[in-house]
Amino acid sequence: MARPRIVVVGAGFAGLTALRRLEQRIPEGKAEIVLVAPNDYMLYQPLLPQVASGLLTPQSIAVSLHRQLHRTHIIPGIAVGLDTDRNTVVVRKISGEYSYERYDRLILAPGSVTRTFNIPGLIEHARGNKNLAEAVYLRDHVLAQLELANASDDPAERDERCTFIVVGGGYTGVETAASLELLCEAACKQYPKLRPHIQWHVVDIAPRLMPELGEHLGQKTMELLRQRGIEVSLGVSVREVTEDKVTLTDDRVLPCRTLIWTAGTAPSPLIAATGLPTERGKLSVGADLSVPGHPEIFGIGDSAAVPDLSKGEDGALCPPTAQHASTQGPVAADNVIASLLGRSTKHYYYRDRGLLVDLSGRDAVARPFGVEFNGTAALALTRAYHLYSLPSGPARMRVAANWLIQALLGCDVSRLGFLNRSVETLVDVEEYSRYLKPEQAKERVGLAVGG
Template sequence: MSRPRIVVVGAGFGGLHTVRHLERRIPTGMADIALVAPHDYMLYSPLLPQVASGLLTPQSVAMSVHRLTKETRLVPGHAIGVDPASRVVIVCRPTGELAPVRYDRLVLAPGGVTRAFDIPGLAEHAYGAKTLAEAVLLRDHVLAQLELANDSRDPIEREERCRFIVVGGGYTGVETAASLMRLCEVAARRYPELRSVIRWHLVDIAPKVLPELGDRLGRKALDLLRSMGIEVKLKVSVREVTADKVVLTDGRALPCRTLIWTAGVSPSPLMETLDKPTQKGRLEVGADLRVPGLDDVFALGDAAAVPNLAHEESAYCPPTAQYASRQAATVAENVVSSILGRRLKEFRHRDMGLVVDLSGNDALARIMQMELSGLPALAVTRGYHTLSVPSTTARARILANWAIRRFTGGDTARLGFAHEGRPSSFVANEAVDYLDAQRTRREGERLLENLRERYGED
């Protein structure tokens, strides 16, 4: 029997951990495992706000796929469509070419993209905080605004450049606002005239921040943010964005040249190309993580609607790194079981909690039934991240970066990525030309026919 071809889409928490579990379960040389991903690294996204603030270097959160895997073949590019009838994934390579990748078993873990809304000016002027490129660009941009404000004698320009607005009161938004506020505090030591001008705002349409933490810790988070000098406005969103102004839904027009958009994530559009039921864009799967009606296709992570068997209060598992990492072990076992004709296992996991690092000595943590704040929460938070990072090299870098900041202070030098007049980062960096399902099938059939003519049926 020929070696089964197992294709995994996505090098995030779900995809990379799936590949590593497959390598452990399948004897060397017994399967062809391919990983489709636009980059050759796994991004440890929970620590991106610390990259944006300069607390961590970009290399600390980007873990080499080649170093973390042994026999897996990397297919560079974006998976833009799936043709289940022909068992083909269509990949858009970095060169722009379309290439077919054939599979016997397919695991979809493409993650998501920043969720945008039809707000005038948002696509042209907002900054994202989801990718490594966005985090580095954001840090340079914030520091550049302070430098330009310090060099200007125009009070209106100073106000515009020194006001920063973060949209989104979830994990990413809260940590990004807190981390970058700390960065501004360090940078402002060089610009004493700006200390009274710098303003940070956090706005969210929801009635509270970090609802996952519960009411008590949520209120604690709100108090901490306000004590840091961040103005938090709830039940408010953005109505319009221009190059030098942000208009909120409560009618306020704030002079501002920096809007950071962290208002949620949308599932990858790839999931729509299978013509299977979805839940708000997330592909519905069974408790065994298999797509109903497609015995050879599995899905997990942010882009999959996985039944939550361990909790009655929510029908589907939350799209978090914690769940994606644990779903990876189950999906890898089930892929092997499906090849061997064994019974598949259901995914079941009890939420372990949430940790939030507000930079400095401030942190919050909910571990099972325990609620922590202050230094105990900071120890738990950083301990959790240290243990969760799958690379020993990255772990050493992170610990070294934290120690350097603790004993030598921060650095506010720009790296030269920001420039005026650039396109919206979260649109430019996350845009993928996904094909519609019908075109994908045509492309898949044409490419597959060419393969057959060139190489034969096998």
Template sequence: MGTPNDRTSIVIVGGGFAGVECARRLERRLRPEEARITLVSPTDYQLYLPLLPHVAAGVVTPQSVAPSLRRLLRRTDLVPGRALGVDPRSQVCVVRTINGRTLDLSYDHLVLSPGSVTRSFDIPGLREQARGMKTLAQAAFLRDHVIAQLDLAAATLDEAERAARLQFVVVGGGYAGTETLAGLQRLTAAAARRYYPRLNADLIRWHLLDVAPTLLPELGERLGAEALRLLRERGVHISLGTTVQSVSPDSVTLTDGRTLASHTLIWTAGVAASPLVDSLGCETVRGRIAANPDFTVPGLDRVLALGDAAAVPDLARGDGAVCAPTAQHATRQGRHAAENLVARLRGRPMTPYRHRDLGLVVDLGGREAVSKPFGIQLTGFPAQLVARGYHLATLPTSAARFRTGANWLLNAAVGDDFVRIGFLGEHSGTVREFEQTEAYLSPEEVRARSRR
């Protein structure tokens, strides 16, 4: 039997679906004397990303979609910080804690699941002005910002300023963008009717942009067209084949030549792997770590890569496809990676990851949704039941499921009071402020730390 000093050290980077599920499975499969498990995460909760639009819209509370890691993990050591770089040769992970201290974590085995950040482009003003939807704080700040625009529009006597305050632009016609717009559009319409007698709901304009020729292409032509119809019936202006050319504090210029007077640009045009990947110096596939089907990384011993930051081959699809950066894949990869790590520690062969897609759900708010569970196309209330039933089933704790279900019922029964928490006086809530992509280290910087 090992002692605390000679236990195998397993460090997991990332407290998202992949990292937490890996830690939970390792806790069940390894005895305490076999391994010390450490999880590095800047937050002390596991964020249930699919319901972030519900937080922004005020349909559920932030606590409902953020179960505590201490409720989920019994004996994993939590390091409250962000991994900035990894030196595989020295087997060291460089971490900056939430109080600004930098420390070096040594490991015997490293599980890399740092997730993703908002994908941005070299568009003038984008990072300074755009608001993302990748973190709990971003969702809460976005809600504050949107309600603030209603308050400011109601208070001003300047018609041009009022029109700009009431014009909102969302970029990204995938799940995040479509659900975020749908929820916030319902919020502004309901708030205008209930609390803002000077604001006609018809004055509020929501725009959805995407460079793709169709909305929600992953759902197929029929369901994508149905979602397009439902949103347009609610007054949403949808421009496909169009994106943003430049952004200023009070306007958004589009690639089709139009300029929209607006103080709100919500950017959900995809994700990119965490900048932590750049510190490894390994082969990548479109910015994601090129991993094998068993999550090992060519050229990096004792490292497994999974989740959004890893390009794991999708054996179910074949033809060189890699797994999409979705919660479904991340959750199942975390469990499978844990089993592979246990197999490696006990001298057994590791196995490749293979997963059958369960389907897709898109919640458009109220009774409206489009869903495709197991390939079955659903719309309207049946689709909404499937969407919300899926979320309740996949939330990781019974407390989170109870809170979320209660929030849905309460919101349906009594509505929302549309209050601001008061964040915006001290923070901008933009992508640049929240995702801190400039903080990561280069491979040279990581190696320099290891040599000291």
């Protein structure tokens, strides 16, 4: 009898943990395990703001898949379509060629992309911080603005280049603003005349900053940001973006050449391209993570509408966090194995352990299991958690070494030369147009495999 073929799409927290469980639980030679992913590493996204500020090197949070996986065949590319009639995934490899991956069981964990809105100028002028390319680019861009401002004799240009706006008062936005503000503070040692001109703003349409933290810690976070000179504006969003100014919905017009967009994420376009049922734009799955009507397909991570059984209410979905993704992966793997063996599957149930926010420097806030911390204790807890959560020993050692070097020697503010045009706009690297409609996927598969 032919070995079953298990295909996993995506190597983020959800995909990697699923693959590791599959390798642990399936005896060698009993199944073929295939991964479709564009990169040969798992990105530890929670520490991206520290890469953007230069506190961590990019390699520190790029966890090698080859060190983690030993029996998985990796196809370097992106799943762009799905033919459910022929159980085949359409893959566009990094070479631009297409391959067609047959599956007996499929785990979809493609992650998420930047969520954008129809705001004039946003796509053309905003920057993101969702992958390594954007983080490294963002650091070079911020330092370049300071260099250019220091070299300029035009007060208007100096104000434009020294004003930085972060849209999004969630985890990523707050940490990005805090980390990059410290980078600017370090750069002021080289450009002391810029210090009075540098302004950082955090803007969010929500009435509270980081509501997941609770009212008290959310307020504490806002106070810590404001103490460092970061202005926080709530109940406000962006109306228009141009090359040198940003108009807010409260009619303020700020001179600005750096808008950092962290206002949430959207499911991978692959989900809409599959033609499978969706809920709130995400892949519909049951409590056992399988897709209704397609028991051979499982969905996990940011792009899956996973029922949150811990809430005890109908319609509640698990939030798109690393905690949930990394615990959904093993459950999906176990259910894949159970379905192949004809056994019953189990439901996904997980209670959130809380949120930890590293504000760089000596500031942090944390709320593990409902207990609130701030200051040094929160910073120690937050960094210990990250070291624990990083899935490889080399990654832990690199991150710890980077933190130690920064503590002892300070921050390096030199640009790295990554100001290239390939990641200049907000969604360049996400290439929305590459995904196929269901009928296009079926046509491609039909031409490739016949029938």
